[in-house]
Amino acid sequence: MRSLIASLALFALSACGLQPMYAGGSNAAVGQGLAAIDVPAIPGRGGWLVRNALNGRFGAAGEASPAYRLDVRLDDSLEALGVLNDDTISRERRILRARYQLVDIASGEILLDATAGSDAGIDVVSSEYATIAAEQSALENLAEEVADRITTRIALTLRERATGDGAR
Structure with missing residues (x-):
């Protein structure tokens, strides 16, 4: 009985149309496409962090002739959320947004x-050093998150391009 249920589950899963994004590893169209992306310098510390994270995900180090260019513009802001009665800030929010084009x-x-x-929330404490360290850590984490989102979206675009399914 268990083998029948397992067989039915495998059949249902195969019929759903899910396909692994990186099937074939670095030799697949998506892997090769990601490795062929050049990311020009992005201004600022956040730009440096995002560019390094993207290059790490693309595996583009040493790519001789890139086929694509990824232009990225960042907007990094820090805003006060919690303001106490004495006008001191108790909480901040760091927001990192990227507008990007794959060319x-x-x-x-x-x-x-x-x-x-x-975005990320930051507690403002009495130690200025601790607050600055928290702001920098938030920027580092946000850069990784934004790079993950960009990489996923680009991989989907490259997969659609490779399969000729641009109708989505």
Whole structure:
């Protein structure tokens, strides 16, 4: 009875149309496409962090002739959330937003024009050093999160392009 249920579950799963994003590893179209992306310098500390995170995910170090260029503009802001009666700030929110375009270098065509972003809450404590350290840690974590979101969206675009399914 268990084997029948397991067989039915496997059959149902195969019929749902799910496909692994990176099937074939680095030799697959998505893996090769990600490795062929050049990320020009992005201004600021947040830009440096996002660019390094993207290059780490793309595996683009040493790519001789990139096929794509990823243009990224960041908006990094810090806003006060909790203001006490004596006008001191007790909580902040760091927001990192990215507007990015994936450009086919050969044709100049923009394959993807999108945004990604994330935010984090920060407790403001009496130690200025601890608050600055928390703000920097938040920026580092947000850069990783934004890079993950950009990478996922680009991988989907490259997969659709490779399979010819651009109708989504």
